[in-house]
Amino acid sequence: MTSLMPITPQSPPLPDDAQIIGEDVSHAEAVEALNALSFGPGRFAKSAYKLRRNNPAVLAYNRVCMLNGRLIGAVCFSRIRIGSTPALLLGPLAVHPEFKNKGIGLALMRDGMAAAKANGEALVVLVGDAPYYARAGFVPVPRGQMIMPGPVDYGRLLACELVSGSLEPARGAMRPDPR
Ligand SMILES: CC(C)(COP(=O)(O)OP(=O)(O)OC[C@H]1O[C@@H](n2cnc3c(N)ncnc32)[C@H](O)[C@@H]1OP(=O)(O)O)[C@@H](O)C(=O)NCCC(=O)NCCS
Numbered sequence: 001m002t003s004l005m006p007i008t009p010q011s012p013p014l015p016d017d018a019q020i021i022g023e024d025v026s027h028a029e030a031v032e033a034l035n036a037l038s039f040g041p042g043r044f045a046k047s048a049y050k051l052r053r054n055n056p057a058v059l060a061y062n063r064v065c066m067l068n069g070r071l072i073g074a075v076c077f078s079r080i081r082i083g084s085t086p087a088l089l090l091g092p093l094a095v096h097p098e099f100k101n102k103g104i105g106l107a108l109m110r111d112g113m114a115a116a117k118a119n120g121e122a123l124v125v126l127v128g129d130a131p132y133y134a135r136a137g138f139v140p141v142p143r144g145q146m147i148m149p150g151p152v153d154y155g156r157l158l159a160c161e162l163v164s165g166s167l168e169p170a171r172g173a174m175r176p177d178p179r
Contacts (some may be wrong), residue, residue, distance in 0.1 A: 001066065002006045005108065013103060014065075014102060014103055014107060015067060015099065015102055015104075016062055017067060017068060018065055018066070018067045018072070018099075018102075018104065019065070019066050019067075020063050020064075020065050020104075020107050020108060020111045021064060021066060022059070022060070022061065022062065022063060022064075022115075023057075023059055023062035023063060023064045023074065023076075023175055024059065025059075027064050027071060027074070030064075030074075031071065031076070032069035034071060034072075034073070034074055034094050034096060035044055035074070035092050035094055037094075037096070037097075037107050038092070038095075038097075039092060039094070043092065045148075046127070047127070047148045047149060047150030047151060047152045048089065048091055048126075048127045048148070048152075050149045050150055050176075051078060051080050051089050051148075051149065051174060051176050052076075052078050052089070052091075052176070053176070054176065054178065055079065055080075055176035055177070055178045056078075056178060057076045057077060057078055058077045058079060058088065058116075059137035060115065060119065061074050061077040061088070061112045061113075061115050061116045061119075061121075062074070062075065062076050062077060062090040062106070062112060063108045063111050063112040063115075063148065064108075065095070065099075065104050065107070065108055071100055072095065072096040072098070072099045073090075073093075073094065073095040073096065073099065073104040073105065073108050074092070074093075074094055074108070075090065075091075075093045075108040075109055075112050076090075076091060076103075077089065077090055077095075077112060077116065077124070078137070078176070078177060079090070079176070079177040079178065080125070080174055080175060080176055080177050081107050081174070081175050081177045082123075082125070082139075082146050082170040082171065082172060082173075082174050083170065083171050083172025083173065084172075085123070085166075085169055085170040085171070085172075086121075086122075086123075086177060087121075087122070087123040087124065087125055087159075088116055088121055088123070088124045088125070089124075089125055089126065089174075090109065090112075090113075090124050090125070090126040091127070091128070093105055093108065093109060093126075093128075095108075099145060106136055107134075109136045110136060113160065113162065115151070116162060117162040119129040121162055121163070122162055122163035122166035123159060123160070123162060123163070123167060123170055124138075124159065124160045124162060125141065125146070125157065125158065125159045125160075125170075125174075126138065126157075126159075127148075127152055127153075127156050127157055127158070128156055128158060129156065130155070130156065130158055133158050133160075137160045137161075138157055138158035138159060138160045138161065139158060139159060139160070139167075140159075141158060141159050141167070143156070144172075145170070145171050146170065146171065146172065146174055147172065147173045147174060148174055149173070149174060149175065152164065
């Protein structure tokens with residue numbers, strides 16, 4: 001069973017004055033600039049991006065990290081279906097290089113996922129580095145269970161159950177689920 005992990009005593013403290021808040025439309029430009037800095041133009045070619053195209057992010061779960069009026073981190077969530085099962089796709093997640101390793105990435109994910117869980121969402125998936133995302137409760141998706149809409153390293157396809165037992169029935173092709 002996977003579960004949303006609480007912030008542990010091992011989580012480093014956020015920088016003084018840094019705040020994790022909900023994203024709103026006023027943050028859009030700074031979020032896009034941070035993603036461009038972090039991922040470059042290649043981000044649009046990724047299979048995960050095919051699930052985000054024409055699929056508006058869920059602002060209620062998106063989070064940004066602000067430090068003295070400057071946006072230094074952001075995480076986005078989009079709605080997808082895996083077969084017929086609704087789920088959230090996490091990403092992009094980015095923290096400005098000046099502020100890495102201060103717990104911001106984990107804090108952004110945990111805050112956004114806590115809001116999603118409180119709103120009844122059951123499952124979050126992403127494509128990313130398993131050793132990092134394991135810290136937020138993600139586990140590898142069993143090979144063959146889900147099919148991305150393009151080439152992907154399936155060893156990097158990860159899931160986190162917000163509701164226990166939600167991963168097993170989520171099977172099949174992944175597609176955008178804009179609302
Ligand atoms: C990956 C990223 C979001 C991490 O954000 P962050 O705020 O620096 O991370 P945190 O402070 O929450 O966690 C830092 C810890 O995770 C580890 N970590 C960071 N990236 C990791 C990775 N890819 N694999 C394994 N461990 C990683 C760090 O070494 C550090 O470990 P420590 O606590 O033992 O010192 C950030 O480095 C980033 O924006 N990178 C560029 C964009 C990117 O790759 N995004 C993720 C796409 S999969």
